[in-house]
Amino acid sequence: MDGLAQLLDGFGTALSPAHLLWALVGVTIGTAVGVLPGIGPALTVALLLPLTYRVDPASALIMFAGIYYGGMYGGSTSSILLNTPGESASIVTALEGNRMARAGRGATALATAAIGSFIAGTIGTLALSVVASPVADFALRFGPPEYFALMVVAFTTVAAVFGRNMLLGLLSLALGLAVGLVGIDVQTGQARLTFGIPQLLDGIDVVVLVVGLFAIGEALYQIYLGRAQGTVEPVRTRAWLSREEWRRSWPAWLRGTAIGFPLGSLPAGGAEVPTFLSYALERRLAWRRGEFGHGAIEGVAGPEAANNASAAGVMVPLLTIGLPTSATAAVILTAFQSYGLQPGPQLFTQSGALVWTLIASLYVGNLMLLVLNLPLAGVWARLLMIPPAYLYGGILVFSTLGVYAVNGSVTDLFVLYAIGVLGFAMRAADVPIAPAVVGLILGPLAEQQLRRALAIGEGDPRILLSSPICVVLLAVAVIVVLVPALRRLLRARGDRTRARAPR
Amino acid sequence: MTDSRPETPERTEGAPSAAADPAPAAADATRPGLPAALLGGVAVVLGVVVLLDAARIRAPAGQSFIGPAAFPVGVGVLLMITGGAAAAWSLRALRGVRGVRGVRGTRVERASPRPLGRVAALLGLLIGYAIVLPRLSYVLSTALLFSGAALLFGSGHRTRTLAIGVALAAAAFFAFAHGIGVGLPAGPWGF
DSSP, rough: OHHHHHHHHHHHTSHHHHHHHHHHHHHHHHHHHHHHHOOHHOOOOHHHHHGGSOOOHHHHHHHHHHHHHHHHHHHHHHHHSSSSSSSSSGGHHHHHHHHHHIIIHHHHHHHHHHHHHHHHHHHHHHHHHHHHHHHHHHHOOHHHHHHHHHHHHHHHHHHHSSSSSHHHHHHHHHHHHHHHEEEEEETTTOOSTTTTTTTGGGGGOOHHHHHHIIHHHHHHHHHHHHHOOOOOOOOOOOOOHHHHHHHHHHHHHHHHHHHHHHHSSSSTOSSSSHHEEOOOOOOOSSSSSGGGTOOOTTHHHHHHHHHHHHHHHHHHHHTTTTOOOSHHHHHHHHHHHTTTOOOOOOHHHHSSHHHHHHHHHHHHHHHHHHHHTTHHHHHHHHTTOOOHHOOOOHHHHHHHHHHHHHOOOHHHHHHHHHHHHHHHHHHTOOSSHHHHHHHHHHHHHHHHHHHHHHTTTTGGGGGGGGGHHHHHHHHHHHHHHHHHHHHHHHHHHHHHHHSSOOO | OOOOOOOOTTSSSTOOOOTTTOTHHHHHHTTTHHHHHHHHHHHHHHHHHHHHHHHHHOOOOOSSSSSSTTTHHHHHHHHHHHHHHHHHHHHHHHHTTTTSOEEEEEESOOOOOHHHHHHHHHHHHHHHHHHHHHHOOOOHHHHHHHHHHHHHTTTHHHHHHHHHHHHHHHHHIEEEEEIIOOOOOOOOOOO
């Protein structure tokens, strides 16, 4: 098979000392930022984007992918030991994981998370290697109408799966789309939403948006909450599993993987939903039902496998179609763009070597992460001992530095703060952040495809429904938006009838 | 559509609190959705701004089938609809109608009073940083930023915080300015 040969070639390149080093740096940074609350992989990759000016594409992308995978490993540590998820995909892990840690079984929880992440990540990467080429071949048939329909699906599903409800997700998306409008329209040279400020003509940089929403917004929100740090549970023993714990973990790992990869690879994005589903499934399957809520190992093993498998799954639409479905994937797409590369089927034909090197590096990165996380679990736990005052001081220093470094301009800092205030307001209002990031990055691409499609159709909007693929995709988008609204309507009606009923 | 649209007060007061979402019920009860109402209002205003800006754009004649204003119009409308709906919905929750799951607002536990004062202080510190950065050199202003932020976040040790700030700022300066070659403002003393 052609793909296998290309993958082996990819391993040849990925295993060169320089690329191994970049992968190691990436997974190490990724684990660290995954562990630390308040800073995640999307923010970190955004801050490191300037690296793309100095480093060759393979090295930078290997490192960014390592950060993405590493963040998924690291997120579990703070969930388990601190009960504060370091990453949104680790929220569920805190449920059982922190209970285990309080019962003195923190090391066991960390071990099942790390090994499960490795198994799920490896199976997920394997699945990615198998499906990538066929999906890319299929996507070769896509024209602008299909791409536009796909992006609409991505918008609606991202709005639906992140956060607590559709409305707030759409609001976040709309804010991101609006920020994406700022600057010169590429096709006509018209300035949009620049208000006569020359620095805005180039548009708002992804780095500024991501850092503003995530870092500044989070710092402002944390100081608003004024929360003291929780208690960090100590890790007493070596992170390993007993025979019984192995026996209980591995089916949960496999089930988590089976849920995580397909859901991650749909243009529906996000690792959160798979983790919730996996947790619910494990809870239902556990015949030691009473143990759930008191530290059931399956409740850690399943969701942790699910979030790593979905991280691999997210790579499928990102690489083969150019469709990012999580904040981190959106920022990685920007990294591709800054090399003049557009992920999608053409990437496989034109830069096949680069893609397969990247995929090969994911296998390598996973192995590194297992080694980094199992024996060194205690070291990562130490990171949690950093007082939050220093942590947030440091986050502010590096985020302002990262933004200032983009253009060397203080104007960017003021834009950053304005977006930070927006991020703060979004957090306070419980509006998810990820749809805004996806909207900013995907919005201009969607507009481009829409205009191309209409140009092909000579202005006739029916071109958007010209193929079965388009019809199906747009129908999916409509369903995704309407179903929660309908459900709420039905529930409200139910409430009303119940309210009328005599007490 | 505006955000000040009066909500239909048709819901019965004291409807059984919804079993829909058991999680942060206590937090919901205190201040449901004031931030969401405000953010929704801001989004509506932003939507108006986007639409006004789109109306200003003159598309060059005969360019393409949809011009540079079409997509912004869609975004503006989406902003107004979602913002208006979020505002209306959270205001309804704010009126204390139970049984409607409000947008989760601020959390209840607060360590000290005047949380918005702390937010303003941190924001002021950041703005001050942007102002002094080109004048006061990177290391000095960044050390002040770190220490100021850490103290606002409740760091107890002043001298230790300042020392860490200076060390961190110096390390960042040498790593980025000398290592990666990012141009950072230096004082007459060279850092």
